[in-house]
Amino acid sequence: MNRLLNTFVARGTLIFTAAIVLITCFNLTDGHTSIQYSLVLEILALIVCLEILDFAFSKAEFRSHTLYLAAEFSTMYFCYLVFARLGHWFRFTPDKLVLGSAIFAVLFAAVHLYYHFELKQESCEINNRLKKKNSERRM
Secondary structure: OOHHHHHHHHHHHHHHHHHHHHHHHHHHHHOOOOHHHHHHHHHHHHHHHHHHHHHHHHHOOOOHHHHHHHHHHHHHHHHHHHHHHHOOOOOOHHHHHHHHHHHHHHHHHHEEEEEEEHHHHHHHHHHHHHHHHHHHOOO
């Protein structure tokens, strides 16, 4: 339960906030000063769906981390495209599809890199504590 709250809910909250800020910025550049509540709910539903997928992927066994990321990215990207199509988030013209895909890829990479470095820092802290504890025992 602790992992669920610390990882998936916290990450979902971070992604939701980043997505709403990005959407708001794009709307402001286009001259729109409001955001539709249905869009906010659609974004929330997408993020919940993506976090459920991520939880399922975290339970699966993969031969390599690269294969894990490729499978996760492609599945999440497909879900994003389905939600974008059903929600009419953008027209599926080549230029809009490239822009929407780039935004998704950047957010995906940013979130994964952030959590990768956070977990790396946490593991270094744990290792340092263990080394310190082991050195105190030897004395």
